[in-house]
Amino acid sequence: MQDRIPHAADAREGELPPARGEVSEGVLAALRGPAGGPVPGPGAVRTADPLGDDLQLALYLCYELHYRGFHGVDPAWEWDPGLLALRQAMEGRFLDELRARTEGGPDVDAALDALLVEPVDGDGVSHFLRDKGELWQLREYAAQRSLYHLKEADPHAWVIPRLHGRAKAAFVAVEYDEFGGGRPERVHARLFADLMTDLGLDTRYGRYLDHAPAEMLANVTLMSLLGLHRVHRGALVGHFATVEVTSSPGSRRLAEAMRRTGAGPAAEHFYAEHVTADAVHEQIVRRDVVGGLLSDEPALAPDVAFGIAATVHLEDRLGEHLLGAWREGVTSLRKPL
Amino acid sequence: MPTAPEGRPSPEPCRVTVTKEGPLLLDGPVEVTLDDGTVVRSERFTVALCTCRRSRAYPWCDTSHRRRTKR
Structure with a gap:
């Protein structure tokens, strides 16, 4: 592990952004x-x-x-x-x-089952980018997603001491994969920085905070909120499950978008890696993380369901914002790149 | 790890989990020999092996087994 890979995204603090109110x-x-x-x-x-x-x-x-x-x-x-x-x-x-x-959401199994169905005529952000996304839209997408992906899997790590037995072992195994399986060049945050380089974006941590609309900020504050509070461990697991279950098909479409637009090999690789990685993670998270947590603490089921519903709601809201802007041909960011 | 009488580690059985409608889950790393003799490897801690044959990342699962619906 003595190989130090110098990288602009490593260990730098962000800059304070301007106020919004x-x-x-x-x-x-x-x-x-x-x-x-x-x-x-x-x-x-x-x-x-x-x-x-x-x-x-x-x-x-x-x-x-x-x-x-x-x-x-x-x-x-x-x-x-x-x-x-x-x-x-x-x-x-x-x-x-x-x-x-998100009031009156379904139970955990129904909520997860709903995520497992792929619409044939899907019209979400990844469908749009696969079919007609242009390079400037992929750059905008990556710039705002960098708020999470440059700390990918970090917000979830806080739940580890609050899980036990089967749920903990499975959760940590997935996190180990997210953190590169012991290899710094495979840490997902690093793979995302490489994607940003392919897209001509600045990989400095927090560089695009001021660009990101409230819809994107809310996605990331949700993870931090659920991760930092033990009382929300059920919702954090629900959030994590939602991300892992929905990631694989969406990543396939984004990999195709990167290939079609000639974004570059690292840009394509980031999403291609998530296709097969998250196909595995989905299985582990549903069976052992959600299953393990609910067998230890069945009373947390409504919290898990809330975590799923809140994540889906905020993702949908972000998707509407992005597509609304792009269909008009205008920037989805608060200021252009 | 339990040891055999002559002091060698006894081989752990290969653990495979069957999922309801998706892949087989195996402890990684896994080496797969395909029908045409090609050998592919995955280092992942758990490997999801496609059983529906629809995967575009065959032999690895890419969730292509999922039900598709018209909305």
Whole structure:
């Protein structure tokens, strides 16, 4: 393991982005000073749109302190009680909104079964990109997805100490695969950075945070929210299962899109690798991670179902945003690349 | 690992899991000899071997066995 592969995406902190409203401005102002400084009170989030730019960016900033932090920001903010109180208020609004939007969802088996059916005439983002995606749209797609893929599988790792026996062994095996099976050049985050290089994108961590619309931020804040709270371990597992179950067919279409547009070998490889990797992960996650967790803790079934429903809802919402923009021929980002 | 009387490790049986409508799951790494003599290898911790023959990544599963529906 002494081979060090120098790479722009390695171990660098992100830069603080500009604010998107009052709440995110308050968080940014706090982060520019030492930890313990003034933070907006929890009341500040009462009127913010829980899925909107301002609250989602503020939440994203709070969570990012647990991953790589930001350049020039005091790392002690991570556990600052004032900031945590604000974060808790934002999480409450976010969760209430997701619960309201996913109320009365099906049980776990029905929810997973629904994901296992492939529509013949699918019209999602990956279908669009496969059939008529242009290089500029693939670049926009990759730029915003980089918010997750450059830390691929990291948000899920927090659930490990909260799983046991069969669920834990299976979960860790899948994560080991995500983290390259012991080989740094195969870490999925690294494969994604290589894809970005093929597409002429900047692989620096957090580089496209300011470009990403609220719909994309919400997908990533959901993972961090579920990963950081033990109480949401069931929902985190539901989220993870959704990603693994839906990934393989979508990745096939994205690999075809990359090939058709001549995006480059690494761009194609990232998605091609996910076709067969996630065909395996899906089996393990359904049988042993979800199955194992629910046999240990059957009472978590509604939480698992909520994790599935919330993930599907936010992905659909992102898909509508992307396709809405691209069908009009306009950028899906907050500012062009 | 249990040992045989002469001190050699006893061979572990090859573990295969049959799934309802999808692939066979095997502990990796796996080496597969195809009908035409080609040998392919997967290093993955678990390998999903296509049984429906529809996979475009044959012999590995690519979820092509999934039910397809008109909406």
